[in-house]
Amino acid sequence: MRMYFLGLDGASAQIMFEFDLPNIKRLLGSCHYQTCMAEEQYPYTGPSWTSIYTGMSAEEHGVTDLWGRNVEGSESYDTLRDPVIWEMLGEAGMTTGVVHMPMTTCSRHVNGYIISGFPNELDHAGSAAELMPMLQARDISDLIRLTPRDRILDNTWYRKYSLDQSIDIMKEMVRRKAEAVRILVRTHPVDCLFVQYSMLDRIGHLLNQYLRLRDGADWTYEPLLELYAWLDGMLGDLLDVGEDYELLVITSDHGWPAEATQPYTHDGKVFGAWHSHDGVLVTRDLTSAGRVHVGRGRECYNRDVCPIVLHLLGLEYEGLRTNTNPQPRERARATVDADQTVEDRLRALGYI
Ligand SMILES: [Zn+2]
Numbered sequence: 023m024r025m026y027f028l029g030l031d032g033a034s035a036q037i038m039f040e041f042d043l044p045n046i047k048r049l050l051g052s053c054h055y056q057t058c059m060a061e062e063q064y065p066y067t068g069p070s071w072t073s074i075y076t077g078m079s080a081e082e083h084g085v086t087d088l089w090g091r092n093v094e095g096s097e098s099y100d101t102l103r104d105p106v107i108w109e110m111l112g113e114a115g116m117t118t119g120v121v122h123m124p125m126t127t128c129s130r131h132v133n134g135y136i137i138s139g140f141p142n143e144l145d146h147a148g149s150a151a152e153l154m155p156m157l158q159a160r161d162i163s164d165l166i167r168l169t170p171r172d173r174i175l176d177n178t179w180y181r182k183y184s185l186d187q188s189i190d191i192m193k194e195m196v197r198r199k200a201e202a203v204r205i206l207v208r209t210h211p212v213d214c215l216f217v218q219y220s221m222l223d224r225i226g227h228l229l230n231q232y233l234r235l236r237d238g239a240d241w242t243y244e245p246l247l248e249l250y251a252w253l254d255g256m257l258g259d260l261l262d263v264g265e266d267y268e269l270l271v272i273t274s275d276h277g278w279p280a281e282a283t284q285p286y287t288h289d290g291k292v293f294g295a296w297h298s299h300d301g302v303l304v305t306r307d308l309t310s311a312g313r314v315h316v317g318r319g320r321e322c323y324n325r326d327v328c329p330i331v332l333h334l335l336g337l338e339y340e341g342l343r344t345n346t347n348p349q350p351r352e353r354a355r356a357t358v359d360a361d362q363t364v365e366d367r368l369r370a371l372g373y374i
Pocket residue numbers: 031032066067068223275276
């Protein structure tokens with residue numbers, strides 16, 4: 023059985039399941055769908071996606087930082103001691119393609135290919151039409167890795183574009199990425215394809231950033247719901263990757279509130295809204311095996327996603343988790359020291 027796993031960072035169960043989104047509604051009519059909760063303490067991208075990848079709680083896998091960085095005792099994707107789902111699939115003999123799944127880097131073995139990271143920066147010299155999402159969109163994973171610990175991320179691109187321009191650029195990135203994925207599938211066929219799009223999460227944060235720029239004046243929340251409506255219209259393009267996959271999985275790491283009428287202040291910062299806990303898990307089985315019961319299911323946790331997905335693929339989570347050897351921690355730790363200059367490095371290697 024082949025699987026297409028579509029990640030939608032920040033897709034909210036309340037909006038996806040209850041709002042008037044005709045194409046999503048039609049899709050849900052042939053799927054099992056359930057609210058997929060982020061843990062109470064960690065409704066964040068880093069911990070929550072890691073729970074989805076590993077089938078473990080944040081306490082077990084140790085990634086507790088918002089962005090999954092190695093700070094304040096948090097593990098990262100690179101140092102994680104537990105196998106992630108594409109490593110387990112590799113152990114089971116399946117090939118995988120992994121595209122823009124949040125926090126991923128090239129540090130771990132994939133039986134197939136990985137285009138790592140989580141593009142979100144829109145900083146580029148040319149017009150939106152010149153954006154090539156796979157290559158030129160700056161990757162937040164790289165930014166997080168490369169930004170010195172004592173500095174904050176250069177997250178100021180929203181000062182260069184109006185809200186409307188930013189939204190247009192995001193849409194353009196989604197369209198081009200969907201096209202690029204179609205090419206990838208043709209040129210590099212795999213058993214299991216993982217692709218993630220971040221626009222539903224980005225729009226929430228974007229609105230907060232523009233809100234701060236204008237000190238809360240003329241704030242509007244509609245663009246968030248409008249982007250869900252736009253995504254609904256794009257759903258066919260996101261799902262049709264040019265190849266048939268028998269198992270479809272759509273999931274998100276957390277949600278975003280469906281409405282926010284009053285901006286609020288937290289820690290001296292103005293917020294329009296912030297992550298909610300209700301992510302989604304949607305599954306559809308097109309084989310005759312009928313592993314998926316159509317209709318709304320019980321609420322689950324993000325750590326349930328990995329065991330559920332492996333089960334639907336006819337695989338067993340516990341066995342694979344035990345038998346899959348993730349990249350040894352020591353090797354992952356021996357990456358390039360950010361404090362070492364290239365000259366230092368060449369000297370250490372005896373070249374200077
Ligand atoms: Zn997220």
